[in-house]
Amino acid sequence: MHGSRMFVAVVFASIAVAAAPTYVMSESTTEKVERKAKSAAKDAKAGISDSWLTAKTKIALFADERVKGRQVSVETVNATVTLRGKVDSDEAKAAAASVAKAVEGVNSVRNDLQVVPPGDRKMTDASDKDITQQVEGRLAKDAQLKKVDVRADGGAVILTGAVPGIGASARASELAREVPGVRSVKNELTYDAARREGPRVSSPGSQEVMGMQQALKDKGFDPGPIDGTLGPRTTSALKEYQKSENVTITGKMDRDTAAKLGVKK
Numbered sequence: 001m002h003g004s005r006m007f008v009a010v011v012f013a014s015i016a017v018a019a020a021p022t023y024v025m026s027e028s029t030t031e032k033v034e035r036k037a038k039s040a041a042k043d044a045k046a047g048i049s050d051s052w053l054t055a056k057t058k059i060a061l062f063a064d065e066r067v068k069g070r071q072v073s074v075e076t077v078n079a080t081v082t083l084r085g086k087v088d089s090d091e092a093k094a095a096a097a098s099v100a101k102a103v104e105g106v107n108s109v110r111n112d113l114q115v116v117p118p119g120d121r122k123m124t125d126a127s128d129k130d131i132t133q134q135v136e137g138r139l140a141k142d143a144q145l146k147k148v149d150v151r152a153d154g155g156a157v158i159l160t161g162a163v164p165g166i167g168a169s170a171r172a173s174e175l176a177r178e179v180p181g182v183r184s185v186k187n188e189l190t191y192d193a194a195r196r197e198g199p200r201v202s203s204p205g206s207q208e209v210m211g212m213q214q215a216l217k218d219k220g221f222d223p224g225p226i227d228g229t230l231g232p233r234t235t236s237a238l239k240e241y242q243k244s245e246n247v248t249i250t251g252k253m254d255r256d257t258a259a260k261l262g263v264k265k
Contacts, residue, residue: 048105048220050076055170066095079107126181128152155183162192215261
């Protein structure tokens with residue numbers, strides 16, 4: 001009887017020992033996956049530049065009808081957005097902060113906007129036709145924006161077409177919002193790799209690299225100068241982007257990477 005009990009105890013102990021490594025291994029694997037996920041998210045967030053956040057915040061602000069003040073400036077330092085300028089009411093000031101906080105990648109918002117009621121300021125009752133003409137006139141003065149299509153509906157301006165990058169897109173929203181009578185700006189502009197900023201280079205390969213550099217910059221990865229040269233800085237930015245998108249890290253413009261960036265290869 002005593003021998004039977006000892007045998008059963010040994011069997012259970014053996015099962016426990018055999019199962020323990022599996023549990024530990026499973027737990028370790030889970031933790032490893034979680035660490036990798038957190039690391040990837042952190043790397044992707046770190047890759048978003050302050051200039052990218054500034055542009056995205058401007059586009060969002062000018063699209064919101066609650067933010068009635070047209071003299072709003074945006075500055076971003078280390079993912080902290082600072083709002084300065086004048087708005088018409090406390091509600092507009094609060095709305096501006098809310099819009100900025102909602103932009104992906106923004107860590108915090110410093111709201112230094114001043115509330116200045118319209119008072120006796122003359123209100124402009126502009127027709128959609130007048131608004132469209134004025135916005136088109138402003139955009140036509142900028143070589144990167146002169147081909148943007150403009151439409152106005154009840155004071156709401158819609159911008160469509162292609163521009164070189166997010167900086168030009170934000171500038172278009174800002175110029176349109178400054179036109180008297182405009183209530184909001186819906187920015188539907190896309191980025192065209194064939195119209196990227198930078199020096200003109202005759203080599204097709206250089207043009208492709210320039211398109212890639214601008215696309216990386218638009219997505220918050222700093223490739224250095226948009227010069228069509230695949231140097232160490234551009235290669236490093238490309239690798240960081242590939243890592244954030246979970247594609248094979250080659251440091252080269254392969255088909256998968258080109259498709260992710262939206263650049264023709």
